[in-house]
Amino acid sequence: MFLLCLTEALWDNLLHWLAEELSEENAESLSSTLPLRRSTIQLIKLKNPDDLTEQIHEFLCFWKKSLPTFTDKLRLLARHLRKIGRSDLAEELKFKWENKVFTEPQQCFDVAPE
Numbered sequence: 001m002f003l004l005c006l007t008e009a010l011w012d013n014l015l016h017w018l019a020e021e022l023s024e025e026n027a028e029s030l031s032s033t034l035p036l037r038r039s040t041i042q043l044i045k046l047k048n049p050d051d052l053t054e055q056i057h058e059f060l061c062f063w064k065k066s067l068p069t070f071t072d073k074l075r076l077l078a079r080h081l082r083k084i085g086r087s088d089l090a091e092e093l094k095f096k097w098e099n100k101v102f103t104e105p106q107q108c109f110d111v112a113p114e
Contacts, residue, residue, distance in 0.1 A: 009102075010097070010100060010102065011064065011073075012061070013102050014093060014096055014097060015057055015060040015061055015064065016053075016057050017096070018056070018089065018093060019053045019054070019055075019056035019057035019060060020053050022056055022086075022089070024052055026084060026086060027052070027055070027059075029084040029085075030080060030081070030084050031059055033080050033083050033084060034059075034063045034080055035063075035066075036062065036063055040059070040062060041059060044058045044059050044062070060077075064077075074094065074097050077090075077093065078090035078091075078093055078094055081093065
């Protein structure tokens with residue numbers, strides 16, 4: 001259970017980091033290559049009209065949750081980043097995942113020791 005929490009915390013942290021790194025133009029390109037409905041993107045924009053980072057973070061989280069459990073999400077996301085010309089972010093994402101690099105302190109909640 002703790003490992004699952006740690007993995008989810010790492011994912012959330014990485015997606016937030018990525019949201020901060022992407023420009024509005026990069027985010028538009030990425031959202032058009034990911035299998036997301038236009039209506040989903042519009043709803044996310046309406047929910048956070050003044051916070052581009054939060055919009056990007058939310059659509060990345062939505063994308064991740066929409067995938068089957070056993071999908072290699074990291075590899076898929078890196079492929080999409082390379083497709084929009086951000087190989088640098090694809091490599092950094094892979095590095096952060098492999099080295100479990102958190103950019104901010106993370107906490108896990110609601111996890112009881114087994």
